[in-house]
Amino acid sequence: MYFTQFSFTVATEGRGSYAIDHEINRGTQQSEMEKGLAHIFIHHTSASLMICENADPAVRQDLETFMADLVPDGDSRFIHQDEGPDDMPAHIRSILTQPSLSVPVTMGKLALGTWQSVYLWEHRTVPHQRRITVSLTGDFYVP
Amino acid sequence: MYFTQFSFTVATEGRGSYAIDHEINRGTQQSEMEKGLAHIFIHHTSASLMICENADPAVRQDLETFMADLVPDGDSRFIHQDEGPDDMPAHIRSILTQPSLSVPVTMGKLALGTWQSVYLWEHRTVPHQRRITVSLTGDFYVP
Amino acid sequence: MYFTQFSFTVATEGRGSYAIDHEINRGTQQSEMEKGLAHIFIHHTSASLMICENADPAVRQDLETFMADLVPDGDSRFIHQDEGPDDMPAHIRSILTQPSLSVPVTMGKLALGTWQSVYLWEHRTVPHQRRITVSLTGDFYVP
Numbered sequence: 001m002y003f004t005q006f007s008f009t010v011a012t013e014g015r016g017s018y019a020i021d022h023e024i025n026r027g028t029q030q031s032e033m034e035k036g037l038a039h040i041f042i043h044h045t046s047a048s049l050m051i052c053e054n055a056d057p058a059v060r061q062d063l064e065t066f067m068a069d070l071v072p073d074g075d076s077r078f079i080h081q082d083e084g085p086d087d088m089p090a091h092i093r094s095i096l097t098q099p100s101l102s103v104p105v106t107m108g109k110l111a112l113g114t115w116q117s118v119y120l121w122e123h124r125t126v127p128h129q130r131r132i133t134v135s136l137t138g139d140f141y142v143p
Numbered sequence: 144m145y146f147t148q149f150s151f152t153v154a155t156e157g158r159g160s161y162a163i164d165h166e167i168n169r170g171t172q173q174s175e176m177e178k179g180l181a182h183i184f185i186h187h188t189s190a191s192l193m194i195c196e197n198a199d200p201a202v203r204q205d206l207e208t209f210m211a212d213l214v215p216d217g218d219s220r221f222i223h224q225d226e227g228p229d230d231m232p233a234h235i236r237s238i239l240t241q242p243s244l245s246v247p248v249t250m251g252k253l254a255l256g257t258w259q260s261v262y263l264w265e266h267r268t269v270p271h272q273r274r275i276t277v278s279l280t281g282d283f284y285v286p
Numbered sequence: 287m288y289f290t291q292f293s294f295t296v297a298t299e300g301r302g303s304y305a306i307d308h309e310i311n312r313g314t315q316q317s318e319m320e321k322g323l324a325h326i327f328i329h330h331t332s333a334s335l336m337i338c339e340n341a342d343p344a345v346r347q348d349l350e351t352f353m354a355d356l357v358p359d360g361d362s363r364f365i366h367q368d369e370g371p372d373d374m375p376a377h378i379r380s381i382l383t384q385p386s387l388s389v390p391v392t393m394g395k396l397a398l399g400t401w402q403s404v405y406l407w408e409h410r411t412v413p414h415q416r417r418i419t420v421s422l423t424g425d426f427y428v429p
Contacts (some may be wrong), residue, residue, distance in 0.1 A: 001144045001280075001287045003322055003424045005390060036146055037182055037278050039323055041390050043399030045339040051242045053188040053234055058223040062231050063238060065220050070213075070356075077351050080344040088348050091339055095349060099337045099402075100388050102243050104148060104184050104276045111276060113186030116242075133390045133397060135323050137280055137287075137423055138146045144287045144423075179289055180325055180421050194385045196331040196377055201366040205374050206381060208363050213356075245386050247291060247327050247419045254419060256329030259385075280423055281289045 002140045004031050007133045012122035015086070017052065017060045019117050020132065025109050027134055033105055036138010040118065041100045043131045046090035047122045048097040054117035067093050073125075083124075090123035097121060105138060145283045147174050150276045155265035158229070160195065160203045162260050163275065168252050170277055176248055179281010183261065184243045186274045189233035190265045191240040197260035210236055216268075226267075233266035240264060248281060288426045290317050293419045298408035301372070303338065303346045305403045306418065311395050313420055319391055322424010326404065327386045329417045332376035333408045334383040340403035353379055359411075369410075376409035383407060391424060 006027050010018055024038055042049055053059040071092045074085030081087055101118065104111040110118070120130060149170050153161055167181055185192055196202040214235045217228030224230055244261065247254040253261070263273060292313050296304055310324055328335055339345040357378045360371030367373055387404065390397040396404070406416060 001146055003287055005321065005392070035148065037280065039388050039390070041388070041397075043397070043402065045337065045399070045401055050238050051188065052238060056223055056225065059231065059234050062221045062223050063235060066214070066235055069220070071352070077355070078348045080342055080348050082342065088345065091345050092349060092352050095336050095338060096239060096382060098241070098384070102182050102184070102245065102388065104182070104278050106148070111184075111186070113188070113274070115188055116186065131399070135390050137323065144289055178291065180423065193381050194331065195381060199366055199368065202374065202377050205364045205366050206378060209357070209378055212363070239382060241384070245325050245327070245388060247325070247421050249291070254327075254329075256331070256417070258331055259329065 003137050005133060005135045007131060010120050010130045010132065012130060013127050015122055015125050017119040017121045020120050021110060021118050024118065024134055028105055028136060029108055031136055032141040033108060033136050034139045034141050035106050036136060037102050038105050038110060039100060039102045039135040041133045045094055046124050047120060047130050048094040048099060049101045050097050050119050050121050051101060051116050052119050053115050055115055086125045093123040146280050148276060148278045150274060153263050153273045153275065155273060156270050158265055158268050160262040160264045163263050164253060164261050167261065167277055171248055171279060172251055174279055175284040176251060176279050177282045177284050178249050179279060180245050181248050181253060182243060182245045182278040184276045188237055189267050190263060190273050191237040191242060192244045193240050193262050193264050194244060194259050195262050196258050198258055229268045236266040289423050291419060291421045293417060296406050296416045296418065298416055299413050301408055301411050303405040303407045306406050307396060307404050310404065310420055314391055314422060315394055317422055318427040319394060319422050320425045320427050321392050322422060323388050324391050324396060325386060325388045325421040327419045331380055332410050333406060333416050334380040334385060335387045336383050336405050336407050337387065337402050338405050339401050341401055372411045379409040
């Protein structure tokens with residue numbers, strides 16, 4: 001068994017979800033991991049991670065609609081407005097989703113279901129640089 | 144230290160939650176794991192995992208009531224309706240809960256609190272076959 | 287690679303969030319862990335874990351406001367009221383957040399972002415003793 005870690009940055013274009021599977025699979029392949037777990041961690045509190053349906057883009061559009069209604073930007077209930085009307089909603093949306101995910105790796109790739117992809121969900125309206133760390137634990141082809 | 148994986152399928156009878164602890168504990172025992180972590184992953188985006196109170200079935204009934212109100216079936220806000228009125232709500236309910244969970248293992252069993260059980264939460268109204276992969280990382284009795 | 291576990295208890299003063307980073311970092315340092323993953327697990331279903339913004343206490347105050355509106359105490363929809371009006375809301379708030387979190391460890395400490403801290407979120411109004419287990423997997427300075 002072996003453990004290794006790598007980080008990468010995603011330049012988001014503002015609110016929305018961005019597939020990051022390919023980036024993670026590239027890392028597992030470069031690490032020559034055979035099987036184990038890939039742990040994915042985002043070092044921010046106003047963007048998060050999710051596993052979502054990957055076939056119909058309307059799913060992620062509907063998710064945005066749902067979240068925008070559930071946690072309205074500029075809601076007068078919120079005290080924390082330092083960085084604008086999307087500041088506190090971004091924190092809440094992050095809490096309701098996840099800062100970290102683990103996915104099984106088999107034969108060197110994320111063992112996702114057919115309709116699953118891993119997404120970074122940017123909750124701020126303005127573009128951001130988001131840092132992600134992937135930790136791999138398991139068996140490697142070349143130990 | 145050692146790593147092993149196994150998968151199993153749960154045949155759900157439609158929307159509702161299904162305890163899966165016993166299935167996972169059977170796997171840890173067959174693997175002769177002593178202590179470590181059990182990572183549980185569901186390969187679907189319209190069913191999820193949760194750790195919930197296991198003593199009073201009304202808790203999970205109230206959870207269904209809450210979710211049905213929060214994410215109404217057939218909501219006209221949703222574009223993605225390919226598989227019926229429960230399609231998009233199932234995706235949202237999955238995002239608001241979790242596709243993966245990790246639980247400590249001690250003395251060969253999930254080290255859950257007294258009132259905790261692991262449940263598969265089926266969000267579709269119709270029965271489905273749901274595949275789950277358990278990844279065990281830690282120390283084993285027989286290495 | 288090595289695996290170790292430790293537990294600790296947090297005495298909460300009722301509903302609210304309590305930073306637990308320092309407790310976890312003390313454990314990684316005592317274990318002489320260099321790099322790997324820290325898995326944090328709460329053995330309860332009416333308190334949860336979250337990673338949240340750590341600079342402005344108003345963020346966690348706004349979170350309480352949001353949750354209190356989303357899952358009202360004493361809501362007549364709920365059947366499960368055994369332990370009072372905050373009983374079922376505490377379970378729902380726990381389900382909407384998380385019973386377990388994993389965080390990368392580098393150079394012996396949680397590799398959190400600048401604005402991230404790990405919080406125990408007590409959802410019951412009355413003080414409770416909450417047990418947390420931390421599982422460390424990775425490379426240690428002294429194997």
